Amino acid sequence: KTNSSSALSSSAPKAFVIGWPIEQSKSPVIHGYWLKKFDFAGSYEKIAVEPGALASFIAEMKDKGFAGGNVTIPHKQAVLAFADVVHPAAKRLQAANTLWFEDGKLHADNTDGYGFLANLDQLQPGWDSKKGGHAMVLGAGGAARPIINGLIERGFSTVTIANRTKEKAEMLAKLFTELGYDDQLQCIEWEERSEQLCDIDLLVNTSSLGMIGQPPLEISLSALPASALVTDIVYNPLETDLLRQARMRGNLVVDGLGMLLHQAVPGFEHWFGKRPTVTEALREEVLAQL
Numbered sequence: 001k002t003n004s005s006s007a008l009s010s011s012a013p014k015a016f017v018i019g020w021p022i023e024q025s026k027s028p029v030i031h032g033y034w035l036k037k038f039d040f041a042g043s044y045e046k047i048a049v050e051p052g053a054l055a056s057f058i059a060e061m062k063d064k065g066f067a068g069g070n071v072t073i074p075h076k077q078a079v080l081a082f083a084d085v086v087h088p089a090a091k092r093l094q095a096a097n098t099l100w101f102e103d104g105k106l107h108a109d110n111t112d113g114y115g116f117l118a119n120l121d122q123l124q125p126g127w128d129s130k131k132g133g134h135a136m137v138l139g140a141g142g143a144a145r146p147i148i149n150g151l152i153e154r155g156f157s158t159v160t161i162a163n164r165t166k167e168k169a170e171m172l173a174k175l176f177t178e179l180g181y182d183d184q185l186q187c188i189e190w191e192e193r194s195e196q197l198c199d200i201d202l203l204v205n206t207s208s209l210g211m212i213g214q215p216p217l218e219i220s221l222s223a224l225p226a227s228a229l230v231t232d233i234v235y236n237p238l239e240t241d242l243l244r245q246a247r248m249r250g251n252l253v254v255d256g257l258g259m260l261l262h263q264a265v266p267g268f269e270h271w272f273g274k275r276p277t278v279t280e281a282l283r284e285e286v287l288a289q290l
């Protein structure tokens with residue numbers, strides 16, 4: 001079957017990020033940086049897709065010459081129904097953020113947990129060397145899921161979730177129990193977050209608190225062991241109050257920008273055929289555009 005598109009478009013892979021709204025997405029900055037760095041002819045574009053238009057967008061993406069793309073809110077769950085192959089992380093989390101064609105089939109995966117872990121691996125090598133650690137996760141929204149999943153897969157024996165709405169934390173814990181992670185999750189009251197830090201090896205903020213325009217995250221780290229690592233998914237500001245407080249008392253800290261950058265790596269490799277790296281120069285490029 002011949003393709004009516006030009007030789008240029010067939011030799012230059014195209015990818016997208018779809019969402020509704022989509023203006024806020026930083027993904028074009030990341031992929032644009034790598035495309036330029038490798039001097040690739042490929043392209044990466046933001047496309048606003050309304051919830052009701054997802055099915056037709058997916059049905060047409062191949063004919064439009066797309067090698068795949070990223071998927072963000074509100075399509076992360078709905079897109080699973082259109083994939084031929086749903087990879088394990090996406091299946092477990094019931095959400096995908098990366099799509100690509102392989103052998104004529106549409107694949108879907110979730111790279112957020114990978115991005116979270118790869119950022120810690122890069123910036124604090126050996127952070128997970130203690131076996132059977134105890135993590136505390138603040139927040140129980142969409143961002144908490146892949147992080148909790150990643151932590152358990154890395155061998156943390158206990159993950160304590162503290163969320164303002166405890167019922168949401170309990171629903172999340174139940175979901176992981178159903179996936180076979182027995183007894184590894186526990187939920188505490190939001191008000192107990194500071195006092196329960198005394199045996200924590202890793203503290204992660206997955207809530208929106210501390211982000212520019214949001215209320216601050218109020219927490220006292222005085223009970224936290226000096227050996228604990230503290231990280232935040234908020235990257236604007238890059239150093240949140242949580243991270244500054246942790247750094248000032250001598251804890252190791254990792255900011256959230258790297259998670260955003262690393263989650264983009266597998267997609268780029270699928271669409272454009274080269275595995276990119278997360279460098280200081282990329283961090284600066286994205287920071288300049290926050």
Ligand code: ATR
Nearest residue numbers: 139140141142143144163164165168207208209215
């Ligand atoms: P997403 O799915 O994108 O992560 P979300 O579901 O709105 O977004 O989650 C945001 C997280 O920040 C939630 O854990 C939320 O707590 P609730 O489940 O109680 O809503 C948390 N959060 C937001 N504003 C908060 C606040 N003022 N105090 C405490 N937690 C807050």
